[in-house]
């Protein structure tokens with residue numbers, strides 16, 4: 001499936017290798033809070049060093065305002081990399097110019113440099129030719145391994161490939177291979193669980209999965225827009241008015257697909273609501289579809305209308321237990337599941353323990369994906385917040401493939417070409 005040359009196809013002994021990694025990791029007060037991306041870069045680094053390369057690593061971090069934006073310095077990454085590699089990693093306080101050139105010239109076989117944030121230079125994102133050339137001048141070979149950035153044509157993803165022989169690293173190969181395989185010849189039935197904040201970010205993959213998958217379930221804030229499109233009053237819930245026509249269009253397309261073949265498109269039937277995003281504010285379940293919980297709880301009386309309505313001051317912050325169970329059922333029938341986007345607001349901690357008040361829907365989906373109900377499908381997980389959540393829960397090793405790229409994985413799934421991959425040399 002992967003049609004580009006990789007580091008396995010070239011001889012790197014004694015060569016200066018410029019490695020583009022994606023070390024855009026969350027840092028709070030100088031501390032890295034999630035090092036998944038750094039860990040995922042290790043196999044390529046170890047492969048190159050083991051074969052006697054002189055290694056120069058470059059990356060971006062955050063959205064720096066200029067060259068002295070110390071909050072966005074890659075220095076903490078150099079420290080963490082040193083611990084993980086158990087070897088010295090020299091940090092160079094600029095990615096081009098005098099200091100970078102001097103450090104590169106001194107490099108010995110098996111030694112590592114990490115250059116300062118590429119985006120300290122505005123030329124990086126502009127894909128400036130002179131800047132790309134300067135960067136390339138440090139090395140003999142370019143290796144692209146930053147899957148999270150290959151959907152952008154920047155100096156360090158596209159420009160640099162005009163000046164150096166350019167091949168893929170092992171992480172890039174694994175990401176592209178796994179994701180394209182799932183989209184082209186999945187082990188069916190294929191399910192897609194799409195959540196998170198905005199429909200706009202995920203329109204293309206929604207269309208793609210309606211054509212491709214056997215089961216599509218929607219959660220998160222983006223589900224609210226579908227609910228509004230279905231005439232449900234979501235009160236204070238976050239939703240996108242501008243995306244209402246898109247939601248209606250997707251629902252129409254999904255219904256048409258369900259008439260043609262065995263296909264399920266599920267939007268939430270119940271939700272967890274509260275009047276404030278605050279772990280000490282009580283939540284309740286609103287069952288706007290079947291009214292079963294309310295009927296049972298109030299038997300033999302008629303349930304109050306609030307049981308099936310979101311009150312004006314409330315908002316939906318998670319999918320409810322019916323919706324979660326329905327998704328879990330779909331997962332039981334699937335052999336491959338793509339999951340992107342949390343089912344609710346997962347950032348809020350719980351009063352006791354790590355699972356917050358609006359994370360139970362996401363937790364139920366995770367249990368299903370990991371085989372708690374008997375069947376464990378192959379899982380592909382993507383999205384910064386989604387991956388961040390399973391990282392915090394310590395569950396990454398139990399999933400099939402956990403992608404390091406948010407936007408890049410979405411674009412690849414949508415069938416788009418990634419400029420940073422296209423620019424690499426084709427396999428012979």
Ligand code: ADP
Pocket residue numbers: 195196197198201219220221222238316317318340341342343344345346347382383384385386387406
């Ligand atoms: P990813 O980064 O995994 O692709 P997104 O960025 O699309 O996911 O969405 C994750 C964000 O969506 C989180 O910040 C989460 O708090 C938010 N979110 C999910 N459900 C809701 C909801 N019901 N109301 C408000 N925000 C939500």
Ligand code: MG
Pocket residue numbers: 383384385
């Ligand atoms: Mg996100």
